[in-house]
C-alpha cells in the first residue's frame with residue numbers, strides 16, 4: 085500500500101519535471117531532448133536515467149547558448165531529483181511510523197541518515213517573522229535542541245512535515261518514546277522584571293537545555309522586562325506577542341481588560357508552541373512562579389501517564405491546599421488526581437490544545453477551563469507538596485486574601501526521582517478503586533471532634549461528611565482549606581473529596597458515599 089502510494093507520488097513528480105523540461109526547450113525553439121518520456125512509468129530513483137538524458141539525444145551542432153541551457157536544465161533536474169529523494173525519504177519515515185519496530189531495510193536506513201542531515205524544519209524555528217532580535221535569539225536556541233534531540237523526536241517532527249506535505253490523514257503515534265520527548269517550558273511574562281526569579285530557578289534546575297527548551301513569551305511590550313529576559317541570551321527563547329492593542333470589552337468589563345489580554349496572550353503563545361515550534365507538549369509557568377528542584381523530573385514522569393489516560397487532561401505542579409500545616413512533609417512523592425484544574429505550573433498535550441484552541445475564551449481562561457463543557461469530567465494530577473510557589477502578585481490579580489493565603493504554600497525541597505517510580509496507580513481505573521476504598525473506610529467523625537478539645541485520640545485518617553454547599557464551606561473554613569468552588573468542584577477535590585492534614589491527622593472532607601456528580605450551581 086505505502087510503497088504503491090510512494091511510487092505514485094514519484095511518478096507524478098517525474099511527469100512534472102519532464103513536462104517542465106520539454107516546455108522550456110520548446111520555448112527556446114529547439115527540438116526537445118530525447119528519451120525524457122522513457123522515465124515516465126518506470127521505477128524512479130536510478131541515477132543513470134538522468135545522466136542519459138543529458139548527453140545522448142542532443143544534436144551535435146549545438147550553439148553555446150543551448151549548451152548553457154542544457155546545463156541549466158541539468159541543474160534544475162538535479163534539484164528536482166533532490167526533492168524527489170526527500171519525498172522518497174519522507175515516505176520511508178512515514179512507513180516506519182506506520183508499522184513501528186518492523187524491519188528496517190538497508191534502503192530506508194540509508195534514507196534515514198540522509199534525512200537527519202538535511203536542513204529540515206528544526207523544532208524551534210519559527211515560520212513567521214517578528215523583530216530581528218527575536219529572530220536571532222530563536223536561532224541561537226534552536227540549534228542545541230535540534231542537534232541533541234533524539235532520533236525519535238526527529239522522526240516525530242518529520243511525521244508532522246509529512247502530514248502537511250502530502251495532506252494525508254495519518255495520525256501521529258500517541259505513545260512517543262517518552263524518556264526523550266522534548267518538554268518545552270513556556271514562561272508567560274508581561275511587565276514584571278521579577279520574571280528573573282522564575283528564570284533563575286528554571287535554569288538552575290533544568291537537567292538539559294535540549295530536552296527542556298525555555299520559551300519566554302512576553303506580552304505588554306515592557307522594555308525593562310524585555311531587557312531582563314534578553315540578558316539570559318541563548319539560554320531561553322524570547323518571543324513577543326505582537327498585538328498590544330486594547331481589547332474592546334463591554335463597559336462593565338472595562339476593569340477586567342487585563343484578563344482579556346492574558347487570554348489573548350495565552351492563545352497566541354500556545355499556538356506558537358504547538359503550531360510554529362511544532363512541539364507535542366508544553367509546561368506553562370507564569371512569571372511569578374518559582375519551581376522546585378524536581379520540577380522537570382515531575383513532568384517528565386507524568387508525560388506518559390497523561391498520554392496513556394484519556395480521563396486526564398493536565399498535570400499540575402500546584403496543590404491549592406498546599407500550605408505547610410496541611411501537607412505531610414514525609415510524603416514528597418505522593419501524587420493525586422484532582423477534578424479541579426489547578427493551573428500554576430501545568431502540562432498540556434498538543435491534542436488537548438487542538439481541542440481547546442478553536443473555542444478559547446476572550447477572558448478568564450482558567451475558570452473557563454473549569455466549566456463542565458471544557459473539562460468533560462477529566463482530571464489533572466497534582467502533588468501533595470507543590471512544585472511551584474507564587475512570589476507575589478500585583479495588577480491583574482486575585483484578591484488580597486488569596487495573595488496572603490498563597491504566600492504560605494509550601495514548596496517541595498526534596499528531589500523525588502519520579503521517573504524511576506511506577507506511577508500507574510494514577511491511572512483512573514486503579515486509582516478510583518483504591519481511593520474510594522481508602523476514603524470511605526476511614527471512620528466518619530464530626531468536625532468538632534477533630535478540633536482542639538475534641539474526643540479523638542487516634543492517628544487518623546478521619547472522614548468528615550458534607551452534604552450541601554454551605555456545610556462544605558463551613559467545614560472547609562474551619563479546617564483551614566480553601567472553601568471556594570468552581571463549577572461545583574472544590575479546590576483539589578476529586579469526586580468531591582478534599583484530602584489534607586489537620587493538626588497532624590489525615591482528614592477527608594467528603595460527600596456521602598455513592599457520589600455521582602458535581603452540583604454546578606455550587607460556587
Ligand SMILES: *[C@@H]1O[C@H](CO)[C@@H](O)[C@H](O)[C@H]1NC(C)=O
Nearest residue numbers: 552553554602603604605606
Ligand atoms: C444543587 O445545589 C442547589 C443549591 O445548593 C440545590 O438547590 C439543588 O437542589 C442541587 N441540585 C442537585 C441535583 O442536587
